[in-house]
Amino acid sequence: MLRMTLMAAVLAAPAVAQELRAPDQITGANDAARSAALFTEMGKVLQHPRCLNCHPVTGGPTQGDDMHPHNPPIVRGEADFGAAGLNCNSCHGTENIPYLTRTGSIPGHDPWQLAPVSMGWQGRSLAEICAQIKDPARNGGKDLAAILDHHARDGLVGWGWAPGEGRTPAPGSQQLFGELTRAWIDTGAVCPAG
């Protein structure tokens, strides 16, 4: 049963190894079309397992490129920080820590926590994710400038490109992701269709 669930998860998960194109490589018939195309390109990052794993909609975090349920089982908790007595920081510290006894590492960053439910993306379309990102009621009160800053400079976002030993990084770089975000905003921050 689990194997079937995992296969379904793998099929649902986006392809992992993708190149991220620079804004000047993204074209469109007009600004709006190019803006939507830019967001679609950003989607390679937004829907990468490194990002999606901590943007669950229901339940707790997932793990791995196959996005299997986190083991040990972790619930979101009232503060998006796990349960009382077993929070994110029970295991995750301020930086990635390589394992001593095998390959791989336990990821870490300060802070380390789940995105709020309003920013849950797992299973959502890019159009839905785009709407969530632009909606201050759901994105933590951010305007477009704050979104750009978040994408280009936030440390936890940046972790996606430096996820530690044994993990596939998000495509491109945080800088490139920031440039794409800026270009998307400059072209009107249009969301892709449906």
Next chain:
Amino acid sequence: MTTLTINGAERTLDVDPDTPLLWVLRDELRLTGTKFGCGVAQCGACTVMLNGMPRRACVTPIRTLAGADVTTIEGMSGREYDAVQAAWRALDVPQCGWCQSGQVMSATMLLQQLPAPTDQQIDEAMAGNICRCATYHRIRTAIHDAARTLEG
């Protein structure tokens, strides 16, 4: 050199800064109540209290702990800890015993945050502590019993 507080005493430790807290506690300070079970934060046998919150010592390098306040099972005290100790003994919870320091640490910190947890809250909090003897049934009961004594 890292300086931190362990069980109320300030300690300056001259060890490889990458050394996990677990092995500092055990090899350097001989605080052996904190156990090695997996080394990858899967089993919870090495759970300590770091600045008041649960923490797996096996994935916590000592260099990240400058100025931190660490309490191991040897240094635990307080109402919740005493209630957990009493409930564990009354029910004879441990079997092999290897994981029980970690279980007791997690249970104590759960009760510090939630004085009267439900079954589900107990399961959520204790899901990071493996017991291969599967004493889970008694752990759940003992936490409820401890919570009841805290009410009084």
Next chain:
Amino acid sequence: MTIATSRRGFLGATSGLMIALALPLKGRAQDAPPQGAEQAVPPALAPAPVPPNAFVHIAPDDTVTVIVKHIEFGQGPLTGLATLVAEELDADWAQVRGALAHADDTLYANLAFGMQGTGGSTALGNSFLQMRGAGAAMRQMLVETAAEAWGVPAAEITVAKGRITHPSGKESGFGAFAEAAAQRPVPDNPTLKTSDQWVLIGTDLPKLDTASKTDGTAMFTLDQFPEGAQVVVIERPTSFGATVASYDDAEAAKVAGVRAIRPLPQGVAVYADNTFAALKARKALKVEWDLSAAETRTSQQIMAEASAAAREAGRTVEETGDLSGFDAPGATVIEAEYQFPYLAHAPMETLDGVVTLAEGSAEASYGCQFPGIDRAALAKTLGLPMESVRVNVLLAGGSFGRRAQGTAHFATELAEVAKAGGPGSYKLMWTREDDIRGGYYRPLSVHRMRGAIDAEGRITAWENVIANQSIMAGTAMEAMMKDGLDSSSYEGSIGLPYDFGGFRAAWRQLKTGVPVLWWRSVGSTHTALATEMFVDELLEAAGKDPVQGRLDLLKPDAARERAVIEAVRDLAGWTGKVQGDKGYGMAFAKSFGTYVAQIVELENRDGRPQVTRAWCAVDCGIPVNPNIIRAQMEGGIGFGLGAILHSQITLGENGAVQESNYDDYPSLRIHEMPQVEVTIIKSDADPTGVGEPGVPPIGPAVANAWRALTGQKTRALPMLQNPGVV
């Protein structure tokens, strides 16, 4: 393993007991308690260690220390054996302590084995008369001593709760008379109490090891720090049987705190000042492995081979009646093949050991189940006479069979570490990855079942062909095999209480390069599953209720089986029906002389079974400590449940083990643990063990409940990785 205790064994031990009693009381009664698990650090190596040779030890402060010849790793012998002594000694439970005996196959033999050892759930059963005899003899000697000192007839003295009293008002504890009592002759036939006189046996005495295991002060192997000891970890091959072709230790040697890097038969060993340095250096080692002698098949290939083997006739291990039912007109023949993976034990404490090598002697301290075999292996590897090697048995953080090594592979490795390192102390530690990938698994097994049901719905024939690897072949245990048959490979599939008409069970031995070992309940880990899943399927096909159907199948002499099945039926309020979203299933298994029946309740949560409740009835003869019996049933249920839901070891490319730790070899966690209710059958039969028998029924009970709820038949384990067939 199935080991019968014999009257001769008990008699043989009686003389041993007397020697054991006489030695300690003379001169050692007031010394420090003997070396054992409760001591923090082994004493410095003595040139000629003198074994304490005792079961009971009374200190001047009245403390009674019972020397327990079985290792304690949660199953309860420390408390159980101490209870037997305390009962006959009339000690107060508060004055009783327990300590683990060191290795001595003569003094501390398991009377069921003829050598020291813990396994087969025999600890309490083989000790029942021996330890009571020790307590009774000690009591008699104390009474005689008091009588002489007080000038009163011994018959007028009473002993209760640790106090020796005389109607004249004279009163004493034990300690005051311990040394003088030691000078007395040991009584030949100390009188044992009758069961109606028991005050401790049959009560929920608190366990002796609970307090130290609750506050973190219990001392295990890894908690030993001999002076100057080096920590040793070994980089091991990825395939079983691979050897070191070459290695590059340039980077590893640079790690601060590394003392030496040495090739050993097992791999490449790092010797360091502390655990971190050892692990860091091991990670920096580059080792090339020679796979020419390695087992390189995948587990899928081995499973296919086992499946093919189970379709052969195999060697008959039990046959009764005739199998004509399969060919009778109107018969329905049902077939099923059950596949069981390799399983690792994964005790919380990995294998570890402390050894000190001096000129001409060695002392090792760790948790071992066969201390005598290990001691011989240490002596052999180190080139020392047996009497120059001491093995102290320490508390162990679980075992589930992993520390019961007929090959003494860990003791041998410990000796090799010391031999290569030279005189000094060493602490050898396996990491969790070493443990999961280190072999000695429950053997991969396939059961090929056939059953016939006649037109009236009666089961008329049953055949089970089992294909798996022998645990005993090629080890010191091979002597226990008879006629090339390893009963631990198929125990639990024969001697069934059910009358199937014609019956045949057969075994087809497989050979692989994967080392295998007993895993809590041994053969019954798979035979109970195959038997009880298949009998449930046959009963369903015959239109019978799982509980009543089993009761109707029982042979006339199966009274104890009947009693536990009826007891669990009543405890659970069995209806035989799915109720709402909950399914129910039952299973019965007798293992190691103990009868256990279980019923589970489960739900289908997103395609996964969530077991919400379990009921258990157990008949283990006289229940010495009901609290421990309940604990072992609860724990056995959780241990077995974790395995059937999650556990499998798989071999991939070049036979490399694909699992490594608790994330990819998951254990049961608390949210998966059902509520458990246990009822213990009242009995005056000789006590049998409870360490293992709680495990076998849970797997088939869950599979049967799942089939009842979803219609899916479990054909391969673990359930969460192998969708059932409809």
